[in-house]
Every structure is written in C-alpha cells, then in structure tokens.
Amino acid sequence: MDLNINDKTVLVTGGSKGIGKAIAKAFAEEGANVVICSRGIEELNNTKKEIEEMGGNIHTVQADLTKQEDVDYLVSSAIDRYQKVDILVNNAGIASGFDDFESIDIEEWKSLFDVNVFGTVRVTKAVIPYMRKNKYGRIINISSESGVQPDPFMPHYNASKAALINFTKSLSKAYASEGILVNTVSPAFIMTPLLEDMLKGLAAKQNVDFDTAVQQFLKENRPHVELKRPGTVKEVASTVVYLASEQASFINGVNLRVDGGSVASQ
Numbered sequence: 001m002d003l004n005i006n007d008k009t010v011l012v013t014g015g016s017k018g019i020g021k022a023i024a025k026a027f028a029e030e031g032a033n034v035v036i037c038s039r040g041i042e043e044l045n046n047t048k049k050e051i052e053e054m055g056g057n058i059h060t061v062q063a064d065l066t067k068q069e070d071v072d073y074l075v076s077s078a079i080d081r082y083q084k085v086d087i088l089v090n091n092a093g094i095a096s097g098f099d100d101f102e103s104i105d106i107e108e109w110k111s112l113f114d115v116n117v118f119g120t121v122r123v124t125k126a127v128i129p130y131m132r133k134n135k136y137g138r139i140i141n142i143s144s145e146s147g148v149q150p151d152p153f154m155p156h157y158n159a160s161k162a163a164l165i166n167f168t169k170s171l172s173k174a175y176a177s178e179g180i181l182v183n184t185v186s187p188a189f190i191m192t193p194l195l196e197d198m199l200k201g202l203a204a205k206q207n208v209d210f211d212t213a214v215q216q217f218l219k220e221n222r223p224h225v226e227l228k229r230p231g232t233v234k235e236v237a238s239t240v241v242y243l244a245s246e247q248a249s250f251i252n253g254v255n256l257r258v259d260g261g262s263v264a265s266q
Contacts, residue, residue, distance in 0.1 A: 003245035006031030009082040010244065011075075013065060013123055014092030016043035018192040019142065022233035023089055026241045028056030032087070035078040037063040065092055065119030075126040084134060087244045088127050090120040091142040093160075095194075098153045109156045116160035120167070128175070137180035138244040141168045142236075143255065145188030149263045151221075161186075165255050172253030181252045183243050188259030189222050191230040226261035 010027045014020040015036025024036050028051045036058065038044050044060040051058040059081045063070040078085050093116045096108060120141060131137030146154070147161030165184050172182040189195070203213035218225055236258050242248055243256065257263055 008086040009033040010087035011035045012089045016047045020091040022237040026237035034058045037061045071122040087138045135179040139182040143186040184255040186257045188262040
C-alpha cells in the first residue's frame with residue numbers, strides 16, 4: 001500500500017520519547033521529513049541520532065509549548081528548513097499522577113491544561129496558515145481513552161483529553177473545505193516508558209513479577225481491554241501514519257481509539 005507521504009513534512013510535538021518518538025520514527029520510515037520538539041535536549045539528541053541512523057531526515061527543536069515565543073520559533077524553524085508543514089501531530093502532553101479531585105488545586109489544573117490543551121491550540125494556530133496557503137493539511141491530535149471513558153481519579157487530565165476530542169471535531173468542520181483534515185487518535189494502556197516504570201514500581205511494591213503486575217493492573221483498572229495486554233507504541237504510530245496518508249483521505253473528524261476494546265461503549 002502506497003501511503004504517499006514520502007515527500008511530506010511532519011511536525012510531531014513531544015516527539016523525543018514514548019508514543020511521540022514512535023510516531024516520528026514511523027514517519028521517517030515512510031520517507032517523510034520529520035520535525036520533532038521537546039523540552040529535554042538530551043532526549044531530542046538521542047532520538048535525532050536514532051532516526052538519522054535509520055536514514056531518516058529529521059530536524060529537532062527544543063521548545064516549551066506553554067511559551068508562545070517557543071511555539072513561533074518551532075514552526076518558523078520547520079518552515080525555514082522544509083518550506084512547509086503538511087502534517088501536524090499534536091502529541092505533547094503531561095499527566096500528574098493518580099490524584100483525586102479534592103487533592104488537586106486550581107494551579108495544577110491550569111498547568112496541565114496549559115500543556116495538554118493550550119499547547120495544542122498554540123501550535124495548531126501557528127501551523128494552520130501554512131496549510132491553508134497550500135490548501136492541504138493533516139492534523140492528528142493525540143487524546144486518550146480517558147477523554148471518553150474517564151477514571152474517578154485525574155479529573156483534570158481526563159477533562160483535558162476530552163477537550164482535545166471536541167477541539168478536533170470543531171476544526172474538522174472549519175477547515176475540511178480547504179483540504180485540511182483533522183482527526184483524533186485515542187490510545188489506552190500503551191506500554192510507554194512511563195507506564196513501564198509505573199508497573200515496575202507496582203510489581204516491587206506487591207513483591208510480584210512484572211507480568212503479574214500487568215495483569216493485576218488490567219483486572220483492577222482496565223477490565224475492558226479485551227486483548228488482555230498493553231498496546232505498543234508502534235501500534236499507535238501506525239494508526240497515526242495511516243490517518244495522515246492519502247489512503248485516509250475521506251476520514252475527517254473521527255476519534256480513532258487504539259485501545260484493545262477498553263472503551264466499553266460503541
């Protein structure tokens with residue numbers, strides 16, 4: 001299947017680790033020009049080296065998406081390097097632990113929304129004019145299962161991911177006539193380094209092996225993951241690449257869940 005993205009330029013926020021890194025590598029494998037950003041320079045450099053060793057074309061920018069000047073520099077740097085941004089993957093996001101509603105103060109709500117929601121808004125606003133000029137664009141926002149099936153904990157995180165899904169739908173209606181398609185990908189229980197570390201800590205605390213800890217967590221917290229295993233970052237990345245390709249040119253405004261059946265509704 002020819003995805004027809006080998007001449008495209010893709011910008012992946014939060015692209016130096018976890019799901020973002022897997023997305024960046026998947027696009028590089030398809031021959032796209034890849035721009036990634038992150039706050040951590042060491043992780044950026046490591047990912048850059050990995051993709052270059054694959055033969056990929058990559059440009060890295062250290063950026064904090066809560067700062068407008070960093071966002072402006074990120075997008076202008078991508079344009080200076082490749083003259084266009086065809087595909088934007090808004091992946092950057094944070095979580096702040098499994099806290100309950102009453103223990104989360106308003107400043108923590110603001111801080112999380114500033115990254116998860118307003119960071120996405122800032123980058124999208126900066127990129128959209130270039131897509132409109134070229135009458136072509138693909139925007140994929142990375143949300144979460146928690147955006148449609150929230151847990152009783154982390155209400156600020158859950159709400160931020162729900163906001164992204166709604167934001168996606170709004171943009172999909174606003175820009176489709178200009179050749180810009182906007183979709184959401186919502187992963188659930190993906191084995192990122194962050195999840196792996198959490199599960200290793202859980203295994204140590206309960207004095208069980210890692211696989212047992214995984215199954216216990218699934219049973220207690222993700223009982224509807226019908227595949228009874230975590231997803232992989234590659235499974236998320238391949239979904240994102242497909243949505244950005246010409247093979248998905250009639251898909252717009254959807255929330256595509258990569259969740260092993262975890263969301264109990266249709």
